Amino acid sequence: MKVHTPHNLDICASVLTIGALDGVHRGHQALLSKAKIRAEELDVPFVVYTFDPPPKVFFRNCLLLTTLEEKLERLENMGADHVIVGSFNELFAKQDIPVFIKELKEICPIEIWEGPNFLFGKNRKGTIQTLSQHFNVKIQPPVICEKGEVISSSRIRQLYKEKNSTQANHLLGWKNSLIEI
Numbered sequence: 001m002k003v004h005t006p007h008n009l010d011i012c013a014s015v016l017t018i019g020a021l022d023g024v025h026r027g028h029q030a031l032l033s034k035a036k037i038r039a040e041e042l043d044v045p046f047v048v049y050t051f052d053p054p055p056k057v058f059f060r061n062c063l064l065l066t067t068l069e070e071k072l073e074r075l076e077n078m079g080a081d082h083v084i085v086g087s088f089n090e091l092f093a094k095q096d097i098p099v100f101i102k103e104l105k106e107i108c109p110i111e112i113w114e115g116p117n118f119l120f121g122k123n124r125k126g127t128i129q130t131l132s133q134h135f136n137v138k139i140q141p142p143v144i145c146e147k148g149e150v151i152s153s154s155r156i157r158q159l160y161k162e163k164n165s166t167q168a169n170h171l172l173g174w175k176n177s178l179i180e181i
């Protein structure tokens with residue numbers, strides 16, 4: 001797996017997933033697995049575009065579930081061929097959506113895989129519909145836990161706050177998920 005800064009990956013076809021992916025939890029894992037399978041079927045590299053720190057950590061000071069190093073390790077485990085890491089700061093967040101779309105076009109995605117409620121870009125104004133105007137977007141149905149709740153980084157952060165690290169680690173689904181709080 002190769003790690004890149006934005007605008008530094010030169011490929012002519014890919015399957016792409018974009019996301020903060022903090023924790024690379026069981027919902028992310030299902031999404032990434034699907035995208036990886038499609039990349040293999042299409043015989044193109046599987047590219048993940050992620051952000052460091054996760055936007056919610058940057059804007060709202062949320063608990064960080066995985067350091068960049070841990071996240072990259074997990075993404076490698078999920079079969080990512082290339083990871084683009086956008087350093088998330090004020091300047092990055094100010095980029096207009098068409099600018100970000102133009103950057104994504106550099107990666108030439110044949111398919112972009114996301115979950116159903118994916119929002120992106122400045123002020124979270126970009127939707128699946130926005131993305132679909134430019135790319136072939138595929139949706140992974142939401143992965144829910146045994147209790148019927150959608151697995152999310154926010155839910156896992158909440159479980160850690162409630163000191164329920166057993167359930168948090170269960171939703172993360174990685175053996176070495178140990179956050180001390």
Ligand SMILES: Cc1cc2nc3c(=O)[nH]c(=O)nc-3n(C[C@H](O)[C@H](O)[C@H](O)COP(=O)(O)O)c2cc1C
Pocket residue numbers: 018019020021051055056059092093094095096100118119120121122123124
């Ligand atoms: C160019 C760009 C600008 C962004 N600006 C904002 C922003 O102003 N406010 C915000 O909450 N998130 C912003 N984000 C983060 C997105 O809303 C979103 O968190 C990110 O695309 C990852 O999606 P995910 O949270 O579903 O993983 C921006 C993302 C990008 C790519």
Ligand SMILES: Nc1ncnc2c1ncn2[C@@H]1O[C@H](COP(=O)(O)OP(=O)(O)OP(=O)(O)O)[C@@H](O)[C@H]1O
Pocket residue numbers: 018019020021022026027028030031056113114115116117118140141142143144150151152153154155
């Ligand atoms: N449970 C899930 N099932 C399927 N896809 C998911 C799930 N959770 C997140 N995704 C998808 O993973 C991608 C990255 O999402 P993101 O990193 O924002 O995860 P999140 O768990 O929703 O985070 P947060 O709770 O901090 O908003 C998005 O396309 C999102 O829709």
